[in-house]
Amino acid sequence: MSSFWSGWIIILTVGNILGCVWLIWWTMRRRADESAQGDVTGHTWDGDLQEYNNPLPRWWLWLFYITLAFGAGYLLLYPGLGKFGGVLGWASHGSMYEGEMAKAAEKYDPIFKQYAAVAVTDLATKAEYQEAREMGKRLFLTYCMQCHGSDAGGSRGFPNLTDDVWLWGGSPEQIKVSIANGRNGVMPNLGLTPEQVDNLTAHVMSLSGRDVDAAKAEAGKEAFMTAGCIGCHGMEGTGNQMLGAPNLTDNTWLYGGSPGVIKQTLTKGRAGVMPAHKELLGEEKVHLLTAYVYSLSNK
Numbered sequence: 001m002s003s004f005w006s007g008w009i010i011i012l013t014v015g016n017i018l019g020c021v022w023l024i025w026w027t028m029r030r031r032a033d034e035s036a037q038g039d040v041t042g043h044t045w046d047g048d049l050q051e052y053n054n055p056l057p058r059w060w061l062w063l064f065y066i067t068l069a070f071g072a073g074y075l076l077l078y079p080g081l082g083k084f085g086g087v088l089g090w091a092s093h094g095s096m097y098e099g100e101m102a103k104a105a106e107k108y109d110p111i112f113k114q115y116a117a118v119a120v121t122d123l124a125t126k127a128e129y130q131e132a133r134e135m136g137k138r139l140f141l142t143y144c145m146q147c148h149g150s151d152a153g154g155s156r157g158f159p160n161l162t163d164d165v166w167l168w169g170g171s172p173e174q175i176k177v178s179i180a181n182g183r184n185g186v187m188p189n190l191g192l193t194p195e196q197v198d199n200l201t202a203h204v205m206s207l208s209g210r211d212v213d214a215a216k217a218e219a220g221k222e223a224f225m226t227a228g229c230i231g232c233h234g235m236e237g238t239g240n241q242m243l244g245a246p247n248l249t250d251n252t253w254l255y256g257g258s259p260g261v262i263k264q265t266l267t268k269g270r271a272g273v274m275p276a277h278k279e280l281l282g283e284e285k286v287h288l289l290t291a292y293v294y295s296l297s298n299k
Contacts, residue, residue, distance in 0.1 A: 006082030013081055017072055024064050028055065111135070112284035115291075120172035123291035124298055136292025139285060143277060144293075152296050157255055157272060162296045165252045169241040170297060176290040180283075182276035185244040188228075189269040196223045201262045207237040208251035244272075 035041045035053045043051040078086040085091065115123060115132045123129045123136075141150060147158040154160035159167060167185065168178050192200065202212040203220025224230065224237070232245035239247035246254060255261055255270060278286060 001083055003083070006084075009082040010084065013075065017068055020068055021065070024061065028061055109284075112282075112288060116284040116287045120176070120287065120291045120294055121298075123288070124172075124295035129291075132288060133292055133295055136288045136290075136295075139281070139289045140292055143281070144289075152293070157270075159254060161293055163252070164297055165247070165250060166241065167239075167244045167246055167254070170294075172290060172294050174241070175293050176286060178274060179289055179293070180276065180278040180286045183244060183272070183274040185270070185272040187265060187270040190227050190229075190266055192223065192227060192266060196220075196227070197263050197266050199223055200227070200229075200266060201259055204237070204248055204262055205257070205259065207248045208257075210251070 037053055037055065039053055040050045041053050045051075075081050076086065077088050078090050080086070115129070115135075118129065118132070123132045140148075140152070144152075148154050148161055149158075152161040159165075164170065166174070168174055168183055190200075199216045199220035200223045201220065202216035203218075203224050206212045206217040206220075225235075229237075232243050233239055233248055234245075237248035239245045246252075251257065253261070254272070255265060277289075281289065
């Protein structure tokens with residue numbers, strides 16, 4: 001952080017604290033023409049609705065002051081004012097943090113290493129590895145639930161991990177690659193006319209047996225063959241896991257299967273990103289997380 005921005009942050013922060021102190025003092029000070037506490041102020045609405053002078057209790061006012069004093073004290077002792085590190089010299093990457101991480105590694109790394117030597121299919125299915133699955137679940141709830149949900153059921157744009165529908169493959173090896181290296185799925189804008197989009201939408205819906213206009217679906221089949229769709233989804237629309245291209249015949253939709261959503265996909269494209277976790281978690285934790293994810297659809 002540059003000295004300019006550090007100074008700017010300090011000025012804004014300190015100025016806001018002092019401004020709050022002044023505002024509380026100014027609004028709560030007694031004025032010369034102020035009515036006695038409990039008396040009417042002379043303000044009247046609707047003929048007989050009067051305002052009384054009932055200020056906040058003094059202890060409530062002092063809570064405001066105490067809160068501001070606490071904030072100022074915290075910023076004096078700990079980092080928070082630009083580049084000023086606080087008089088205690090505390091840092092999240094300091095010896096205390098590193099010491100706690102070292103203790104955790106000493107306790108849990110041997111367990112991760114032990115399970116890393118066991119096949120994913122065994123960790124996922126055998127009763128004696130229930131503890132491993134529980135550890136994998138905790139990893140999932142920490143790093144994966146934000147997108148896939150706590151129950152791994154997914155949401156719009158984020159795959160359901162509990163079924164047997166996989167964009168990039170559901171084998172242990174493929175799941176591990178997805179977790180470790182991440183995935184980037186791209187559905188391009190095909191540059192079609194509105195009529196072609198309508199027809200292609202009908203054809204795509206027909207692939208999963210849904211009721212559509214037969215004439216439009218037939219016309220859309222030609223667009224499916226010529227607009228580049230078969231390059232990813234195949235002649236029959238069954239998809240290609242090597243490319244992350246979904247199967248269009250199973251009536252399972254990542255972004256939604258309504259005509260409007262399908263048209264939006266065809267006209268605007270889609271770009272799905274699964275971030276890589278190898279550097280964050282390491283090989284052994286990725287192995288354990290793979291086993292848990294694999295167990296969700298192989299119960």
